[in-house]
Amino acid sequence: MMKTTFGPQGILFPLPTTLVVTGSMQKANIVTIAWVSLLTSQPPTLGISVGQKGFSGEEIKKNREFTVNIATTDIMVESDFCGITSGKDLDKFEKTGLTKLPSNIVQAPIIKECPLNLECKLIESNIVGQTNHFIGEIVETHIDTDKLGDSENPASIIIDSFNPLIYISGAREYRTLGNKIGDAYKIGKKLL
Ligand SMILES: Cc1cc2nc3c(=O)[nH]c(=O)nc-3n(C[C@H](O)[C@H](O)[C@H](O)COP(=O)(O)O)c2cc1C
Numbered sequence: 001m002m003k004t005t006f007g008p009q010g011i012l013f014p015l016p017t018t019l020v021v022t023g024s025m026q027k028a029n030i031v032t033i034a035w036v037s038l039l040t041s042q043p044p045t046l047g048i049s050v051g052q053k054g055f056s057g058e059e060i061k062k063n064r065e066f067t068v069n070i071a072t073t074d075i076m077v078e079s080d081f082c083g084i085t086s087g088k089d090l091d092k093f094e095k096t097g098l099t100k101l102p103s104n105i106v107q108a109p110i111i112k113e114c115p116l117n118l119e120c121k122l123i124e125s126n127i128v129g130q131t132n133h134f135i136g137e138i139v140e141t142h143i144d145t146d147k148l149g150d151s152e153n154p155a156s157i158i159i160d161s162f163n164p165l166i167y168i169s170g171a172r173e174y175r176t177l178g179n180k181i182g183d184a185y186k187i188g189k190k191l192l
Contacts, residue, residue, distance in 0.1 A: 014175065017071040017079050017165040019114060020048060022059035022087075024107045025100055030092040031056040032083030034167040036068065044138040046120065049131050055087035057132045064122040065106040066136060069114035071165040076174055078113075079165055104140045115162055117142040 015034040022029050035049035046068065050057045060066050071079040078096040085092060093100055099112035103119045110117035120136030127133070141154060149156035159180070166175040 009170075011170040013168045013170065014166045015169060017167045017174065018048075019069040019071050019079060019082060019098075019111055020050070020056060021067045021069060021100075021108045021111060022056050022063060023109075025102055025109050028093060028100055028109050029055055029059060029087030030082040030096070030098065030111070031087070032071075032079055033068075034169065039135060045123065045135055046118070046138060047133060047135050049128070049133055051131055052127070059087075060122060060132070060134055061125060063107065065108055066120050066122070066134075067103060067106065067108045067110045068118040068120060068136070069111040070116040070162075071114060073163045073165050073174075073176055075113050076165055080174075104142075106139065110142055115144040115147050116157075 016036060018033050018036050019030050020033045022031075031050070031054060033048050033050065037047050039045045039047050048066075048068070050060065056066075075096075075098065078098055081096055082092050085095070092098075100109035101112050103110055103117075106119045106121065108119075110119070118136075118138045119140035119142075121139050122134055123137045124135035125132065143154060143157060145151055147158050147161045148154070149158055159177070162177075164177055166177055167173075168175055
């Protein structure tokens with residue numbers, strides 16, 4: 001198989017489509033962010049890339065907290081809307097009809113329609129190229145109880161009931177998650 005090379009390109013997929021919320025229950029904004037990654041497990045942290053031109057970057061710097069909410073296929077249109085409009089111009093909660101719920105620890109609300117919500121406190125902020133890179137410590141986790149096999153165990157998420165909205169960078173497409181095909185950390189033992 002031949003390979004075609006393209007030099008430096010930001011193409012990596014699939015990515016989760018997340019809705020990052022800033023502000024408070026009184027006045028909050030939603031921005032669609034797919035450039036997101038877990039960074040460490042102890043403490044749990046994640047990184048998000050947020051453009052400097054939009055409304056949300058300055059809000060995160062000012063408030064030093066935000067929530068990350070996992071979008072599902074049911075709210076694809078609303079999620080896309082939050083990625084093509086700015087909180088500088090309109091109220092995205094009002095326009096989309098998405099529902100704010102209070103967080104436990106941070107001021108920024110979580111989104112009811114998203115089955116997984118992570119409350120984050122900003123612990124580090126850098127500018128990489130033209131973009132803010134924010135590192136958030138995850139200080140609280142909310143999961144819809146009806147999507148848990150065992151309400152005591154966050155790892156018991158029933159993935160088939162989740163329907164995350166998958167984003168393909170480069171092609172700029174939304175996709176659904178496919179079926180389970182193996183058990184991670186086990187299937188590779190076939191080659192031991
Ligand atoms: C699917 C999708 C993914 C996006 N991912 C990012 C991202 O990771 N980082 C970013 O800065 N902007 C991303 N955007 C663009 C922002 O959501 C967009 O610039 C938004 O209008 C900024 O809103 P704000 O001004 O209210 O902050 C994405 C847009 C879409 C539709």
